[in-house]
Each structure stands twice: as C-alpha cells, then as structure tokens.
Amino acid sequence: MSITLISKEGAQFLVSKPVADRIGVVRDCAYGADFWLGYAVATDDSMGITLANVTSSILSKILVWCEHYKDMEPLVDGDSNMEFPEWDMAYIGHDMNQILFVLEAADYLHIPGLLLLACKGIADVLDGRNPRGICDLLGIVMDFSHRQEVDMDKENGYWRWFLHPT
Amino acid sequence: MIEAPSYPWSPLVGPQEVEVVDKVRQLMADIAETTTRLEQMKAELERLNKQLFALHAQKAPIARIPDEILIAIFEAGAETLPMFSSAYKRRLDIPFQRTCTRVCRRWRQVAESCTSLWATTSIHDVGGIRMFECHLARHCKTGSLCIEVHHQFDCVSRDDRRFAKALSQLFACTAERLARVSLTCCPHTMQTIFSDQVEFPSLRVLNFESADDCHLRDSQAVAYSIIDLTKFSSLRHFTHARHINPFSPPAILIPSSQPIFSIDLSGIFLPSVLRALLQDCGNLQRLGLEGIVLLKQSETTSSRLEPHKLPRLEELQAWIDHGHSTDILDELALTTRPSLRSIELSCKHGDFDADDFDLVWFLRHASNLRRARLSLCDDHTHQVLATLGSELRLLPMLCEIHLDSYESEIYSFSDETGEAEPPCDIVDLLKPLVDMRWNQMVQSSPSARVVLSHNIPAERVKELRDMGMRVDLVDFIPPT
Structure with missing residues (x-):
C-alpha cells in the first residue's frame, strides 16, 4: 500500500x-x-x-x-x-x-x-560562536535596550568581582 | 586636520609662492570636507545596511520559530554550568545558554524564563557552593536541579571537611528539588554529604565515582563506607564506578521496595558482593558491569543468586577485565533469564578455557533476546555463531548481532601448542547465518542487521551484502 x-x-x-x-x-x-x-x-x-x-x-x-x-x-x-x-x-x-x-x-x-x-x-x-556571529548567521537584530546592555555589563562585572574580589 | 607644510629653514621665495600656498590650502580644505562627507556616507551606508538587515531579519526562518522550539534548541546545546573559580576566565568558556541570552531581547527573555537551562551545574570547591547559591537565587528559584560534584578529596584536610559539610548543608536545603546527582569523591565524603536524616524524594539518578587514589590516601575511609540508598525513594538509576579495594567493598543498601531500574558498577566486586547488592532489585531492568574483576571465591553453588531474582532484567552489559564475561551469567544465575532482550558480553583476554561457562546453555534459555553484542574470545564467538546457524529454534526473536571488535580474519589459538590455527575469515564465520538464520532474523524484524567494524575490508562487506545480509559498519569503541 x-x-x-x-x-x-x-x-x-x-x-x-x-x-x-x-x-x-x-x-x-x-x-x-x-x-x-x-x-x-x-x-x-x-x-x-x-x-x-x-x-x-x-x-x-x-x-x-x-x-x-x-x-x-x-x-x-x-x-x-x-x-x-x-x-x-x-x-x-x-x-x-x-x-x-x-x-x-x-x-x-x-x-x-x-x-x-x-x-x-x-x-x-x-x-562556539559569539552573540554577534549568531546574529549574522541567523539574521537576528541585536535589539537590546541601553538598560539591558548595562544589565549585561553588570552581570559580567558581577562574576568578575565574585571570582576575583581583589 | 591637514596642515600646510612650512619650511622654517627657508624664507619666502617670491609672490608665486603665495599663489601655490593658497592652492595647497584650498586642496586641504577640499580633502577635509570630502573626508567628513565620506564619514557621513559610511555612517549612512551602515545605517541603511542595518535597516536592510532588519527588513530581511523579519523574514528569516528563525523569526518564525515559536518559543517552545527555541527552548528545545537551547536545551539541545545547553551545557553544565561550571561553579568554580577558574571558570568564565576565557570567553570560550561561556556556556551555550549564557551566550544565547546575549543574542537579542527575545532570546534573552525565552532563555531566562526556562529554568531547565540553568538547572545543571558542576561544583568544584567552596567558592563554587557560594556561586551556586547566588545562581539559585538569580536564575533557578523553582524546578528540579542536577548537580555534579568534582572534587579530589584527601578526606582528612580541614578544607575538604569544610567543603563536605557545606555541600551537605546545600544538599539538605535543596533535597526536595534534587533530581540528579553525580559525585566524584571518596566514599567517606559521600557518607558525610548524605549523613543528615534528610530524605531526597525527587532524586532519580545517583552517580558515584571514587576519586583517583583516594583509597591510597585514606584506606580506612573506604573500609567503613556504607552507601545507603534507602533515602532516595524515587531512585531509578544508580552508578558506582571505580571501586578498587576488594577487601573492603562498600555495603550498598537497597530496600526491597526501591524501584531501581538500572544499575551500573565498575571496579573490583566480589561475586558475593554483587549478589548481595542484587538480592532486592526486583524491578531491575538494566545491569551494566564494566571493568569488573571477578575474583573466584570458594563457595558452593547454593550461595549463588537465586534464579527467581531479577525477574525483569531486560538488558545486561558485562565488560569484564579478568575472567570470562560469560562467567558472570553463571555467577548471577542469569542463565535462565527469558526476560533478557539485549546482552553485551566482552572480555579482554582471548584464552579459551574448557571450564568457561557454556554460552550455548545460555542461548537455549534466552528466548526473548533481540540484540547480542559479542566481543568474546574467538572460540566462544565461533561456538555461538555456529550454534545459531545450526539450531534455528534458539533465539527466535534475535534481529541484531554486533561483532564490531573483529577484524576480517579471526585466528584461533591452540591451547596445547600455542600456535595459531589458520585464520577464519569473517565471511566464512557469518555464512552459516546467511544460509540458515537470516530469513528468520528478517521475519522477527525487517531492520535485522549484523554490525561489523569499519576495519573490515570493503570487498568482504560487499561479499556479505551480495549474499543478502544487511551489514552496518561502526567505529569500534573498546571498553574503558
């Protein structure tokens, strides 16, 4: 069939x-x-x-x-x-x-x-790709607001501080 | 800004110089204006390109994908989140799901709202425990948790005791949410971690691996280890790897009500320890024994596992280092096990001993066996295939045979002379199956197949396929 x-x-x-x-x-x-x-x-x-x-x-x-x-x-x-x-x-x-x-x-x-x-x-x-590479590959607009970008920087800073407080 | 050249070492040379200087200045002004215009045009081009990209992006396939599939993509690539001091130092170490949160607003929102992406973590030190607590507060307030602990303990140092205690407190706080725990530490530390009277009702998978050399540093700690599984009422899969002290094996407590489906063991385990462990595993469906060294004990047959134990066992994997893997069938009274559907037998040495367990006896009682993967000595393999080819009533459901560790020619060694007998070709070895058994295998499943190593020459494989046999090739991965 x-x-x-x-x-x-x-x-x-x-x-x-x-x-x-x-x-x-x-x-x-x-x-x-x-x-x-x-x-x-x-x-x-x-x-x-x-x-x-x-x-x-x-x-x-x-x-x-x-x-x-x-x-x-x-x-x-x-x-x-x-x-x-x-x-x-x-x-x-x-x-x-x-x-x-x-x-x-x-x-x-x-x-x-x-x-x-x-x-x-x-x-x-x-x-293994970075965010910019992913955007270019898939056709995505990196549309973060200024506040979100600041948040992400803080996020990075937070971990850096946590890992290396001195 | 471009400046006009000046020559302090020379006075004015005449009125014609003024005219030239004016022209130079005019050209410099033009260049500056053009440069500014060029910059403006570049900025405009970039803006338009972005606009064009945004217009195309609206039509990109990824924009049409619903959130639930986006989550499936994130989950497919999600990595264990490392919680230790040297993590995140390099950009390459950023986990996949963290990278996804930095792609665009939608991806960030979807990834951060999916708790399962942030639930699997590995802890390596006390700092890692602090990081994990912060991580729980920020990303993972609800939902189940999977924790891997990697720590090379020496059991006696103050820092390690502090780490074990902190970990014990962490586990007690998250006991309700723990779904999977993998520990690489010494048995003593494992006891410390689970020493409190705390139940772990959601824990389904527990993997425990003895850290390298911890038995040498503190053999006493190993000696009194008791692995109590009675606290884990939902435990389904238990792995105990690399136990290496034959004289003080851990006592693993499994209550008869425990619904464990799968157990994996590796290291030295005396047959008596194995039997004691499996006494109450009435629900066991899968048993994996890897790198086991079976030490013969002077005991009577009556002490062997009773035949009615393990009534639901469907899958057996026995990769034995010393001693024939077939012996495990005898030791655990698995010789009359009609529930078995899949079996993998492997032993590293190739000496055939007349006292070895007779596999044909086993074949006569495994009536539901669908899949057999054999990495045995040549004589055993030959014996099995010859029997399958001649006795069609055996294994009526069999539809997959793996001989993936074999080369194109198999040598049989004579016990008396030590000289190799003429090689037995893989085609000759499998021909009885093609002649007699193959139709039966295809009847039990249309996808019936024989799996061989990639090392088999292509012309030999073609020969088998021309005879009508379905042959798949794999890369053979030897036992660890």
Missing part, C-alpha cells in the same frame, strides 16, 4: 505506508476516518495529500529520514540530551538554512524525532 504526497510546488512523491507512518500529519489524515480513507486522502490515490508548506527539496530530504526509520517506533517525546547516532548527525549536516527549513517542516508535519534532531543540528552549528 502506498500514498502520494504533494509538495508546495506540486511535485508528487509516492511513499510506502511504513514511510508515511513516520509523518504525524499524514498518519492522522490516513487514520482519521477509515484506514487510508481519511478526509485528506481522496479515494482516487492520484490526488494524495497536499503538504502546502513544504518544498520539494525539503520533502525529499525528510523522506530520506522517514525511509531510514520506517521500521522503528516513532519518537513521541524525546530527551533533549539524547545522543543521536552518527547517521543522524551526518544526515542533518551543518547547512544552517537547510536545517532551519527541515525544522520548520518537521514541526508542521509533526515528526518529533526529526524535530529534536534539527534542534540538535542548530545547537551544534551555533556552539
């Missing part, structure tokens, strides 16, 4: 049931009513499920993960400190833009295991 997933651009991906089962949204659609005949699944298989927020390139990448984990129990709620296998870390890589898109898609598609992996991937890329 297989199901067709349609990306934002309209590209169709035919996937097997075990692979589709890894995607929470698809699983819910599929089992929402009768088996494989939920409201989002047309009786005509060719219509499939449209995933309007996921581009073709990201969907194909996500399906690689689903294919790899098709025989395992889906992770419902994971530990943020869990160790990920080598394969996962190689899969998620270090391309921040791509990881962010995978993260958004995993959240939208409700794939908790992949969501945690993407969080880990982002944290790994950010690790």
Whole structure:
C-alpha cells in the first residue's frame, strides 16, 4: 500500500505506508476516518495529500529520514540530551538554512524525532560562536535596550568581582 | 586636520609662492570636507545596511520559530554550568545558554524564563557552593536541579571537611528539588554529604565515582563506607564506578521496595558482593558491569543468586577485565533469564578455557533476546555463531548481532601448542547465518542487521551484502 504526497510546488512523491507512518500529519489524515480513507486522502490515490508548506527539496530530504526509520517506533517525546547516532548527525549536516527549513517542516508535519534532531543540528552549528556571529548567521537584530546592555555589563562585572574580589 | 607644510629653514621665495600656498590650502580644505562627507556616507551606508538587515531579519526562518522550539534548541546545546573559580576566565568558556541570552531581547527573555537551562551545574570547591547559591537565587528559584560534584578529596584536610559539610548543608536545603546527582569523591565524603536524616524524594539518578587514589590516601575511609540508598525513594538509576579495594567493598543498601531500574558498577566486586547488592532489585531492568574483576571465591553453588531474582532484567552489559564475561551469567544465575532482550558480553583476554561457562546453555534459555553484542574470545564467538546457524529454534526473536571488535580474519589459538590455527575469515564465520538464520532474523524484524567494524575490508562487506545480509559498519569503541 502506498500514498502520494504533494509538495508546495506540486511535485508528487509516492511513499510506502511504513514511510508515511513516520509523518504525524499524514498518519492522522490516513487514520482519521477509515484506514487510508481519511478526509485528506481522496479515494482516487492520484490526488494524495497536499503538504502546502513544504518544498520539494525539503520533502525529499525528510523522506530520506522517514525511509531510514520506517521500521522503528516513532519518537513521541524525546530527551533533549539524547545522543543521536552518527547517521543522524551526518544526515542533518551543518547547512544552517537547510536545517532551519527541515525544522520548520518537521514541526508542521509533526515528526518529533526529526524535530529534536534539527534542534540538535542548530545547537551544534551555533556552539562556539559569539552573540554577534549568531546574529549574522541567523539574521537576528541585536535589539537590546541601553538598560539591558548595562544589565549585561553588570552581570559580567558581577562574576568578575565574585571570582576575583581583589 | 591637514596642515600646510612650512619650511622654517627657508624664507619666502617670491609672490608665486603665495599663489601655490593658497592652492595647497584650498586642496586641504577640499580633502577635509570630502573626508567628513565620506564619514557621513559610511555612517549612512551602515545605517541603511542595518535597516536592510532588519527588513530581511523579519523574514528569516528563525523569526518564525515559536518559543517552545527555541527552548528545545537551547536545551539541545545547553551545557553544565561550571561553579568554580577558574571558570568564565576565557570567553570560550561561556556556556551555550549564557551566550544565547546575549543574542537579542527575545532570546534573552525565552532563555531566562526556562529554568531547565540553568538547572545543571558542576561544583568544584567552596567558592563554587557560594556561586551556586547566588545562581539559585538569580536564575533557578523553582524546578528540579542536577548537580555534579568534582572534587579530589584527601578526606582528612580541614578544607575538604569544610567543603563536605557545606555541600551537605546545600544538599539538605535543596533535597526536595534534587533530581540528579553525580559525585566524584571518596566514599567517606559521600557518607558525610548524605549523613543528615534528610530524605531526597525527587532524586532519580545517583552517580558515584571514587576519586583517583583516594583509597591510597585514606584506606580506612573506604573500609567503613556504607552507601545507603534507602533515602532516595524515587531512585531509578544508580552508578558506582571505580571501586578498587576488594577487601573492603562498600555495603550498598537497597530496600526491597526501591524501584531501581538500572544499575551500573565498575571496579573490583566480589561475586558475593554483587549478589548481595542484587538480592532486592526486583524491578531491575538494566545491569551494566564494566571493568569488573571477578575474583573466584570458594563457595558452593547454593550461595549463588537465586534464579527467581531479577525477574525483569531486560538488558545486561558485562565488560569484564579478568575472567570470562560469560562467567558472570553463571555467577548471577542469569542463565535462565527469558526476560533478557539485549546482552553485551566482552572480555579482554582471548584464552579459551574448557571450564568457561557454556554460552550455548545460555542461548537455549534466552528466548526473548533481540540484540547480542559479542566481543568474546574467538572460540566462544565461533561456538555461538555456529550454534545459531545450526539450531534455528534458539533465539527466535534475535534481529541484531554486533561483532564490531573483529577484524576480517579471526585466528584461533591452540591451547596445547600455542600456535595459531589458520585464520577464519569473517565471511566464512557469518555464512552459516546467511544460509540458515537470516530469513528468520528478517521475519522477527525487517531492520535485522549484523554490525561489523569499519576495519573490515570493503570487498568482504560487499561479499556479505551480495549474499543478502544487511551489514552496518561502526567505529569500534573498546571498553574503558
């Protein structure tokens, strides 16, 4: 048994049931009513499920993960400190833009295991960078008020005083 | 400001000089004006760039991520907060979550409101305890706490006694909130820390590691150590590492009502001590024995652990330094344990002794075993794989076999001559599985696999895969 997933651009991906089962949204659609005949699944298989927020390139990448984990129990709620296998870390890589898109898609598609992996991937890329570097990498405006900047200076000063009171 | 050149060593040379000087001054004024304009343009360019960056930033993916996912990112990178004097000296030592608070207002607000980011700390000295108390007041007023204590005690110095006492008071104050404690100190200090009549109702994980050489400095302290786990009514995981005095092992008290799921032990533990420890662990699901030196004792079989003990044990990891890891199965009466789902057996030496425990006997009784990781001597490995290939009724649920410590060729050594027998190729070793067992393994799980070392030559792996076996490769990490 297989199901067709349609990306934002309209590209169709035919996937097997075990692979589709890894995607929470698809699983819910599929089992929402009768088996494989939920409201989002047309009786005509060719219509499939449209995933309007996921581009073709990201969907194909996500399906690689689903294919790899098709025989395992889906992770419902994971530990943020869990160790990920080598394969996962190689899969998620270090391309921040791509990881962010995978993260958004995993959240939208409700794939908790992949969501945690993407969080880990982002944290790994950010690790060792200073705040300015993080802002430049992610497109964040450093918008602290003057008072907050003073607070942060005090914070630094506090620890310096604590550690070296003389 | 650029100044016109002057030549004090020469008088005016004529009226034409005035004209030249005027031109020079005019040019200097122009340069100054242009420089000012350039600075203004640079400032304007910077302002516009910031404006453009801000416009793009509104559309950046990170801006769309909700707070709960932002917290998950912070938690994924969160580090243990060091509470000791030399920490924070270098910029690189700033923990990840602290860096996140300095990125932007939103990140700061989200990170500071998430108490779990600030709950894991490591304390190294008395100053660290003071820092920790300030930290609790500023960042972590509620929620559970995880504390790591790293301190090389010598048990007898005044400073160390003061530290142990201060730590004991700290633990008493936070007893309700402590969820995880890792101690690297001597057993005597551990006793001091938990000596008060204080219960720790939330403590789920307790890791205790004897500090290096503390037994040499104060062997008496080790001699009377009692590790009393009865105060920790919610304890699930207990680790006791690097106990090294075989003549005065710690008495570890575990009441029968304790719901401990997982125990890890390493160091020298006499079989009798192990049995005494495991007598009342009816809920135990995982037992890890690493670096254990099993000293044979003169005792009768009747003193062994009764077979009905450990009824829920699902996972056993035995990495034995001296003595065969298979012996542990016999010592702990784990030979008839149908609840076992995963087993890891490793021993460092490769001598096969005819008296060693017969693994086939074990295989016949572990009917639910799913995963086996074997780093045994060649003969034992050969014996197990040959048996699996020929007796299909054994281990019907098995779907994972790890032989990750093996190279492409396995040599068998003859006991009598000491000479190596012809090497047994890894493909020959696994072929009986492919011929007989593999279909059964795939039936019990579609992801059935054999895990081998990366050191196996690619052509040998390809050969196995061509025969239909799913082979995964890993980097073998030897036992510590």
